[in-house]
Structure formats: structure tokens, C-alpha cells
Amino acid sequence: MREDNEPSYSLSAAANRLRRSVIRTILPLTTQPGVISFAGGLPAPELLPAKQIQAAIEKALREHGSDALQYRPQYRPLREWIADFMSKLGVECEPEQVFITNGCQQGLSIMARLLLDMGAGVIVEKVAFTGIGQMIAAPGAKPLTVETDLDTGLDVDRVEHLTSDRPRPRMVITVPNYHNPLGVSVSPEKRKRLAEIAARYRVPIVEDDPYVMLRYEGEQLPAVTALTEKGYAFYLGSFSKILAPAMRLGWIVAPPGLEDKIIVIRESFDLESSALIQRAVAEFCLSGQLEPHLERLREAYDERRVTMLDALEREFPDGARWSRPKGGMFIWVTLPEEADTWAMFDDAIKRQVGYVPGEAFAIGDRMKNTMRLNFSNASPADIKEGIKRLGKVIREHLEYRRAFLAAK
Ligand SMILES: Cc1ncc(COP(=O)(O)O)c(C=O)c1O
Numbered sequence: 001m002r003e004d005n006e007p008s009y010s011l012s013a014a015a016n017r018l019r020r021s022v023i024r025t026i027l028p029l030t031t032q033p034g035v036i037s038f039a040g041g042l043p044a045p046e047l048l049p050a051k052q053i054q055a056a057i058e059k060a061l062r063e064h065g066s067d068a069l070q071y072r073p074q075y076r077p078l079r080e081w082i083a084d085f086m087s088k089l090g091v092e093c094e095p096e097q098v099f100i101t102n103g104c105q106q107g108l109s110i111m112a113r114l115l116l117d118m119g120a121g122v123i124v125e126k127v128a129f130t131g132i133g134q135m136i137a138a139p140g141a142k143p144l145t146v147e148t149d150l151d152t153g154l155d156v157d158r159v160e161h162l163t164s165d166r167p168r169p170r171m172v173i174t175v176p177n178y179h180n181p182l183g184v185s186v187s188p189e190k191r192k193r194l195a196e197i198a199a200r201y202r203v204p205i206v207e208d209d210p211y212v213m214l215r216y217e218g219e220q221l222p223a224v225t226a227l228t229e230k231g232y233a234f235y236l237g238s239f240s241k242i243l244a245p246a247m248r249l250g251w252i253v254a255p256p257g258l259e260d261k262i263i264v265i266r267e268s269f270d271l272e273s274s275a276l277i278q279r280a281v282a283e284f285c286l287s288g289q290l291e292p293h294l295e296r297l298r299e300a301y302d303e304r305r306v307t308m309l310d311a312l313e314r315e316f317p318d319g320a321r322w323s324r325p326k327g328g329m330f331i332w333v334t335l336p337e338e339a340d341t342w343a344m345f346d347d348a349i350k351r352q353v354g355y356v357p358g359e360a361f362a363i364g365d366r367m368k369n370t371m372r373l374n375f376s377n378a379s380p381a382d383i384k385e386g387i388k389r390l391g392k393v394i395r396e397h398l399e400y401r402r403a404f405l406a407a408k
Contacts, residue, residue, distance in 0.1 A: 017137055022360040023130055026345070030354025036386030037354040038373040041180060041329055045377075047300055048244050049293055052284060060279035068276045074100045075278040081285050082237070082251050089212065090226030091235060093253050099262050100273045102248040104210045107236035108135040110252060111171070111206050113265045116141040121169030123162050123203075125154050127332075127361050127370075129180045132173055132208065136363075143363050144169055148179070150323045150332070153186030156193040163201045171206050172198065176224055178211040178328025181361045181372035185326060188221055195227035202232065210238035210250070211328040213294055216302035218326045231255040239281055241329070242294060249273060249281050301329070307380040308373065308387060315391030317398060322373075329376040332358070335394060338405060339369040344397040353389040 023039075030039035060068045079095040086093055101107045108131055116122065118140040124132060126145045136143050146158040159172055172194065176186040186194070198205045207224045225233040238250035254262055266272070284290060308331060312322055319336035335341065341357040348354065358370025378386060 014138055014140065017140060018134075021130065023356060026354070026356065026360075029349050032349075035349065035352045035354050036378055036382045036389070038375070038378065038383075038386060038390075039354040039356050040377060041374055042377040043241060043245065043297075043329075044300060044304075047297055049284075049289075052289055052293070053244060053247075053280065056280040056283040056287075056289075057276065059283050060276055064275075064279050068279050070275055071271065072275040074272065075275065075282055077286065078278050078282040079251075081282060082253075085285075086223075086235070086237075086253055089220075090222035091253060092226075094256070096259060097253050097256055099252045099254060099259075099266060100278060101236075101250045101252055101266070102270065102273050103240055103245075103250040104208055104236045104238040105131045105250075106269060107238075107250055107252045108132065108206075108208065109138070109269065110262060110265050111135065111234060111236070112139055112141070113268075114258070114261065115170045115204065115206075117170075121162070121165075121167070123159055123169050123172040124363055125174070125179075125182075126363055126365060127182055127358070127367065128173075128363050129175060129208070130361060132175075133361075133363050141170070145364050148182055148184060150182060150184050151187075153179070153184055153190050156190045156197065159194065160197050160201075163197050163203050168201060168203055171204050173206045173208060174224065175208045175211075177209055177221070178214060178325050178330070180211070180328065181330050181356070181358070182332045183323035183325030183328060183330045184332075185218075185221065186224070191221065191224050191227055194224050195229070195233070198232040199229040204231075205233045206236065207233060208236045210236075210241050212237075213242045214298065214301060214329065215327040216298055216305060225253065242290070242297070243281065243284065247277055247281055249277055301376050303380055304375045304378070304383055305331075307383045308375040311384050311387035315387050317391070317395050320394070329374050331373045331375060333371045333373060334358075335369045335371070336398060337369055338401045339394065339398055340401065341368065341371045343401075344393055347397065348390060348393045351389045351393050353386045353393070355390065 030037040079098040082098045083093050083095045112135045116139045120141045121144045122136045122141050124143050125148045144162045146155045148154050178185055194205055205224050205228055225235040235253040239247050322331050322333045356372045358367045
């Protein structure tokens with residue numbers, strides 16, 4: 001039967017495949033006044049460089065006048081800056097291989113248009129960023145899932161097994177640095193294996209890498225794209241986490257020869273990224289403001305990460321485990337088997353603390369005893385208090401669940 005608010009006309013098959021976003025449903029609850037939220041993937045508001053961005057926009061307008069307000073092709077100096085930045089990750093590319101996007105999310109959508117069809121296989125982790133799930137679902141592609149080890153990243157033996165199958169999958173997608181939501185990074189050995197697998201079976205890697213610059217510990221590892229034979233890797237970068245999400249700016253580095261196709265796909269979404277914002281971001285980066293800004297972010301986020309890890313140790317019950325990210329914004333928690341992080345969500349909100357139930361990131365299986373915690377958006381004092389509240393909610397929930405299961 002038709003529901004009251006369903007349209008009486010037909011929606012596309014793609015629209016009919018879409019489900020309500022779990023995260024969108026819970027985020028308003030976690031942003032109510034008084035709630036300490038570990039839910040969103042947000043940068044710290046006080047660290048967004050508003051004044052510097054204002055100055056960069058003013059300068060872009062002063063220097064570029066109407067050019068900054070016009071329909072314009074991609075801004076070459078920004079493409080050049082990104083090509084240079086990529087060389088620091090070991091990726092040698094020409095500015096012509098860099099395509100400016102409205103964030104990594106649009107990069108993912110462009111990848112889907114470029115590589116996927118209905119029913120095409122995509123190798124993806126069982127626990128993945130929601131936008132990756134959406135990118136696979138949109139064209140009706142088929143997720144081929146692999147497990148992720150919380151110390152070393154995705155299961156590359158399984159990746160190889162699935163990649164060697166026919167018909168060949170169309171892409172392997174990975175978030176190699178400080179995974180959202182798992183917090184893990186792909187080990188150097190696994191990066192090499194992924195690169196070899198891509199070239200051997202001619203299945204491209206899509207490397208979704210918005211957190212690479214938020215490194216608090218350990219060595220900078222080479223991008224998977226840097227290790228992969230030319231032609232078998234696409235790199236997606238973003239200014240959202242290192243500058244501001246509202247700039248809506250990111251990039252794709254693509255193998256040579258795809259410019260015509262990528263530009264036309266890009267245009268079909270929204271013609272082009274804002275000429276003004278591209279010039280302002282170029283001004284910010286080229287005038288040397290990015291590195292000191294990143295230093296500030298790394299210092300503040302590292303303190304929050306360590307504060308959260310310490311608080312988890314103190315406040316969470318025996319049997320709870322969590323990832324120990326060396327960068328990024330997220331910690332992944334696995335509670336004892338009998339816990340259900342959906343069932344305890346309302347209690348957490350009543351106690352004024354928010355998180356995302358892990359199931360929001362599941363591609364396939366249920367993972368009812370998991371949750372994602374963000375540590376970049378709350379102050380260290382709030383992190384201590386919020387984890388204490390959450391620890392209590394979890395203990396009470398476990399007590400209740402155990403009594404309930406024993407009575408069954
Ligand atoms: C793994 C991953 N990919 C892509 C995105 C989208 O980022 P952007 O703001 O650059 O579109 C995010 C945002 O949280 C993310 O975590």
C-alpha cells in the first residue's frame with residue numbers, strides 16, 4: 001500500500017534503491033544543547049580559520065575581480081599546487097591529471113559514473129564510510145565485501161581472491177589513512193600488495209584519502225596511488241578536514257588520458273567548482289598559510305585523541321575494545337557481544353552524550369555491538385565528561401541486557 005507522503009508518480013530505480021540516512025536521522029539529536037557529541041565527523045569549530053578565509057576571499061576578489069565570480073575553467077594555479085602537494089605523498093602527476101571537485105564526496109560520485117554500471121562488482125570493506133556505500137548503491141553496483149584488521153587495514157588476501165574472479169570487479173575502494181569510521185591505516189606491506197593486485201588483474205584502486213594530513217604519530221606512508229603502476233589508481237583528496245568543510249573543495253588525481261571524460265562527468269553534476277572558492281583556497285595554500293594551520297590542528301586533535309583513549313581506558317567496561325588511530329578523527333569501539341548500541345542510543349541522549357551506532361557503516365552484516373566516536377569536535381574537558389557519561393550508559397545497558405538474556 002502507498003504511504004501518505006509517497007509520490008503517485010514513478011521514481012527512478014536508483015531513487016527507489018535509496019534508504020533513509022541513519023546518520024542524518026540521529027545527528028539532530030546529538031546536536032541539541034547540552035549534549036556532548038562524538039557523533040559527527042566535524043572539525044573543531046574554534047579551529048576553523050574564519051579570518052584567514054575571509055582575507056583570502058577578499059584578496060581573490062580584489063585581484064581577480066569578475067573572473068572570480070564568473071563561470072571559469074578549473075583554476076590552474078590550484079591544480080599546480082595540488083600536483084606539487086601530491087609529490088609529497090610520492091605521487092608524480094601533471095596538473096592536467098588533477099581535477100578539482102566539490103569535496104571527496106563528489107570525487108566518489110565521479111568515480112561511480114566513470115567506472116560503475118548496474119551489477120558491477122566493487123571491492124569494499126564491510127565497515128565503510130556512508131558516502132562510499134551510497135556511491136556503490138547509486139548505480140546499483142554490487143559490493144564485494146572484505147574484513148578489516150584494526151591494526152593493518154583491509155584483508156588483501158580476500159581482495160586478491162575477489163579481484164581474480166570473473167567478471168572482474170570494477171574497482172577496489174580503500175581509505176588508507178585513519179579510516180572513517182575504523183581509525184585504522186593500511187600497513188606498508190598491504191599498500192604494496194594492493195598496488196600489485198591492481199596492476200596484475202587490471203582493476204583500479206580508488207584511494208579515498210581526506211585525512212592524510214591529520215597525522216599525529218608514526219611515519220608518513222606512501223599513497224597507494226604512488227605504488228601502483230600508472231593507470232591503475234585514482235586518488236581522491238579534500239580540503240574539508242584541513243581547511244573547512246564549507247569550502248566544498250577537493251580533487252581527483254586520475255591516470256592520464258581521461259581528461260575529456262572526467263570534465264564532462266564533472267560538468268553534468270554542477271558545471272564547475274566555485275571560481276571564487278578555488279582562488280581563495282589557492283591563495284591560502286600558496287601564501288604558506290596551510291602548514292602553520294595544520295600544525296595547530298594536529299596539536300589540538302592529538303591532545304583530544306589521547307584524552308579520549310585515556311578516558312576510554314578509565315571509563316569503559318571490561319570486554320570493550322577500541323582502535324588506536326595514529327591520525328584522523330575517529331575511534332571505533334567494539335563492546336561485548338550482548339551490547340546493542342542502537343538500543344542504548346536513547347539512554348545516551350538522555351544522559352546528554354551522542355555517538356554513531358556502528359551499524360550506520362555496515363555494508364551487509366549487522367554489527368550491533370559497535371560504535372564510532374569522533375574526537376576532533378569536543379574539547380578535552382568535554383571528552384572526559386562525555387566518555388564518563390557514556391561509560392555509565394554502557395555499564396547499565398550491559399547489566400540490563402545480561403539480566404534479560406539470563407531470564408530468557
Ligand atoms: C572517508 C571519507 N571520504 C569522503 C568524505 C567526504 O568528504 P568531503 O567533505 O571532502 O566531501 C568523508 C567525510 O567525512 C570521509 O570520511
